[in-house]
Amino acid sequence: MAKFAIITGASTGIGFELATLAAKDGYDILVVADEPLINAAADDFKQFGTQVTSVEADLSTIEGVDKLLAAAEGRQIDLLCANAGHGLGHAFLDQQVADWRHVIDTNITGTLYLIQKVLVGMVARNDGKVLVTGSVAGYVPGAFQAVYNGSKAFVDSFTEALRNEIKDSDGVTLTTLMPGPVETEFFARGEMLDTSVGADPNKSDPADVAKDGWDAVMSGKASIFSGWKTKLQGVLANVTPGSVLAEQHRKMAEPGSANPDE
Template sequence: MADKFAIVTGASTGIGAELAKLAAKDGYDLLVVADTPFVDASAGLQDLGVEVTTLEADLSTFEGIEQLLAATRGRRVDLLCANAGHGLGHAFLDQEPAHWRHVLDTNVTGTVYLLQKVLKDMVARNAGKVLVTGSIAGFIPGSFNAVYNGTKAFIDNFTDALRNEIKDSEGVTLTTLMPGPVETEFFERGDMMDTQVGQDPRKSDPADVAKDGYDAVMSGKASIVSGWKNKIQQAMANVTPAAVLAEQHRKMAEPGSADR
């Protein structure tokens, strides 16, 4: 058993799986959690000399978060990578309420509840690191991704506020990772493979995004926009009218846009 312990959510694929690899290489025992099965996501992690526990749980519910917390077996959490999240494509008026609610509850409710539970202990002992996966989508009105972009706007804003609330706990780091489109199962699971952004071959590599986030939280940064193109897009979003941003987003996220 290592003397450091990390939780990584959304860890069965993509950014989360890459964050788990980085933490394992850094000597953290791991609890990796996702709402989809772990097929090969934890393969090789044990070879790095750390203890790895996998857990399949619904992180959109308080019960799922409590299941995660119970799986820590009372261990002190030194690093939390709160990466779990879902997207949802197509027009909001065409979406099933159960589907958009699941996105809201996973991206917002479950994340906020987990942060409150873990950060309370970190602040009490004045030690710990938290990386939360937000998105540059939070700066852009997301036509045909309205709920998802809205949840990331919440996460980006919420973590800024929370960072200020705990600023006197200098031993605690809260970092927001803000990537752009990443080559993961996100677009397939969100029914967005017929969109321009879903088919774009220039999406970021999840390993590169994870490395940016991991380095940022380890160095105590408040936030990190992963990728220079995304840094430019974030800067432009701050000075571009919302109606223009929404129309730009429509062109890349509207169903059928991949064929245009």
């Protein structure tokens, strides 16, 4: 029987590209997103000849994650790509509680619940691979993107700690993918198209980021920065005062920063 993979946030962007790589590599895949577009994406993945199942579910909720897991129908999960995430721009004081809470519930609560449910089985049989999409944003205090960057700081830290906890299960690997800005729907959905980072034409290609993550999880690496610029940013963040990083991020993410003269 073919190996089986679950990929979250697979309707567009990095998740779509990860699902494509999994199907190309012969995995039967279960893909999920919180929008109907996931079903059209699933049709695209079927061209590679493996079994494809799609689920529309809100992974910011426990019920949504349970719906996803139920769709696996008890099948052994060989690979989990926990990629679903949600961004949010603008000043924190201007944000609605429901909006910033959705970021936290998607990026942290739902992600942790899914990882816990899947890893229990992997560790019990000492076999399995997990790829979690963190971000170099987790290294940077994100002025005008404070909740998102804070959530990714949590994910980056959490996965590092969890790797240590399961290190005796040498047949199980947990890899953290840490991209920088990527050319996806992220900035439109986070209402950040009027920011310097949102309007930047030189963002990474999601296919390249996904390939970096795929190669890393397949080789059992602990973590990977996608792209040399991102790696440099991560290194510099460790030696730069937080106040300086926050001011630098403000210049990228403050609304209107894409058109500073207007």
